[in-house]
Amino acid sequence: MRMSDGVEWAAHACALLAALPEGVGVSAALLAEFNDLPPAYMAKHMQALARAGVVTSARGAGGGYRLARPASEVTLWDIVEAVEGPEPAFRCTEIRQKGPCAAKPAECRHPCQIAAAFHAAEKAWRGSLKAVSLASILADLARKQSPARRAELLAWLETKL
Amino acid sequence: MRMSDGVEWAAHACALLAALPEGVGVSAALLAEFNDLPPAYMAKHMQALARAGVVTSARGAGGGYRLARPASEVTLWDIVEAVEGPEPAFRCTEIRQKGPCAAKPAECRHPCQIAAAFHAAEKAWRGSLKAVSLASILADLARKQSPARRAELLAWLETKL
DNA sequence: TCTATTGCGGATATTTAGCATCCGAATTAT
DNA sequence: ATAATTCGGATGCTAAATATCCGCAATAGA
Numbered sequence: 357m358r359m360s361d362g363v364e365w366a367a368h369a370c371a372l373l374a375a376l377p378e379g380v381g382v383s384a385a386l387l388a389e390f391n392d393l394p395p396a397y398m399a400k401h402m403q404a405l406a407r408a409g410v411v412t413s414a415r416g417a418g419g420g421y422r423l424a425r426p427a428s429e430v431t432l433w434d435i436v437e438a439v440e441g442p443e444p445a446f447r448c449t450e451i452r453q454k455g456p457c458a459a460k461p462a463e464c465r466h467p468c469q470i471a472a473a474f475h476a477a478e479k480a481w482r483g484s485l486k487a488v489s490l491a492s493i494l495a496d497l498a499r500k501q502s503p504a505r506r507a508e509l510l511a512w513l514e515t516k517l
Numbered sequence: 518m519r520m521s522d523g524v525e526w527a528a529h530a531c532a533l534l535a536a537l538p539e540g541v542g543v544s545a546a547l548l549a550e551f552n553d554l555p556p557a558y559m560a561k562h563m564q565a566l567a568r569a570g571v572v573t574s575a576r577g578a579g580g581g582y583r584l585a586r587p588a589s590e591v592t593l594w595d596i597v598e599a600v601e602g603p604e605p606a607f608r609c610t611e612i613r614q615k616g617p618c619a620a621k622p623a624e625c626r627h628p629c630q631i632a633a634a635f636h637a638a639e640k641a642w643r644g645s646l647k648a649v650s651l652a653s654i655l656a657d658l659a660r661k662q663s664p665a666r667r668a669e670l671l672a673w674l675e676t677k678l
Numbered sequence: 679t680c681t682a683t684t685g686c687g688g689a690t691a692t693t694t695a696g697c698a699t700c701c702g703a704a705t706t707a708t
Numbered sequence: 709a710t711a712a713t714t715c716g717g718a719t720g721c722t723a724a725a726t727a728t729c730c731g732c733a734a735t736a737g738a
Contacts, residue, residue, distance in 0.1 A: 357521065360726070368631065381684095383684060403687085406685085416685085418736060420685085445518050447519070456550070463666075474593070480645045484642075493630045512617060512618050567716095574714085577706040578705075578712060
């Protein structure tokens with residue numbers, strides 16, 4: 357089981373968007389360049405974020421992506437859901453209904469104990485991700501990152517906008 | 518992100534082993550037949566469980582697999598770890614150290630906020646799985662499954678052992 | 679209006695995971 | 709001993725997920 361790298365990329369991209377002044381659009385190409393990522397694939401993931409309503413997009417010169425809502429209202433789960441899709445990692449294939457001792461469909465109105473346990477575990481996982489917003493990430497970062505470093509990053513971005 | 522079907526198969530197989538009287542070995546072929554699963558691939562997963570010490574194996578006639586310890590001491594996480602490996606689903610590739618504003622390695626002694634949040638979420642997930650043992654699964658099952666159904670399953674198994 | 683820029687979606691390549699097969703080694707029952 | 713089982717590992721094939729590319733549509737500014 358492995359989460360696609362796109363989730364990490366999208367999360368960092370969204371954190372960058374959240375750190376920017378309001379109303380500024382950033383192209384997918386620039387977001388990719390910032391972390392030395394493949395531009396084409398980065399663009400795909402930004403499209404996924406746009407479809408999911410996490411960011412808004414604007415075409416044409418001076419366009420690009422920006423957050424669709426305040427940073428405090430975008431969670432890591434929103435980003436995972438946008439990039440990886442909403443489906444759970446564990447998908448019960450109902451093998452109890454197969455084989456020589458197959459259970460009848462009527463006996464399977466409820467998920468089996470195993471599926472229930474996995475679903476509960478994933479719910480805990482999602483809950484943990486929903487508790488972390490871009491705002492809380494930036495707040496943590498501000499505490500650990502030197503102001504000089506932060507200024508350096510913003511300065512580079514300004515030269516490109 | 519998707520968990521392999523093998524985890525579901527292994528979990529059901531272990532639950533079956535846990536429901537059996539002590540000292541009985543079951544071949545991989547029979548475990549596969551019980552749920553109409555591909556025998557070769559089932560065998561592969563049973564080997565993984567044996568390598569991880571979840572089950573013990575015995576070759577030769579009358580051999581097969583059995584639980585390596587009491588059902589109360591085998592958790593769903595043990596099975597996931599055996600089949601999928603212990604690596605986390607989220608793997609930070611340290612993209613903050615790449616690109617035109619790359620952070621220096623000295624600044625990266627600690628994981629970034631994003632990686633830390635994902636690691637915390639997976640810890641919650643693992644914790645939830647570690648709280649569920651094969652014994653608790655069987656106990657839940659006994660509460661919902663009719664005694665007649667249980668007898669039916671054991672009867673079929675006896676004809677094959 | 680024309681051009682440069684940018685997002686969008688389809689089509690294509692690459693990599694990974696799932697599945698099957700084979701044969702050898704170990705063990706037990708006869 | 710011998711034969712019947714059964715696990716273990718190596719190898720190859722297929723399907724699916726992942727990553728990449730390319731042309732088109734839309735937008736803003738000159």
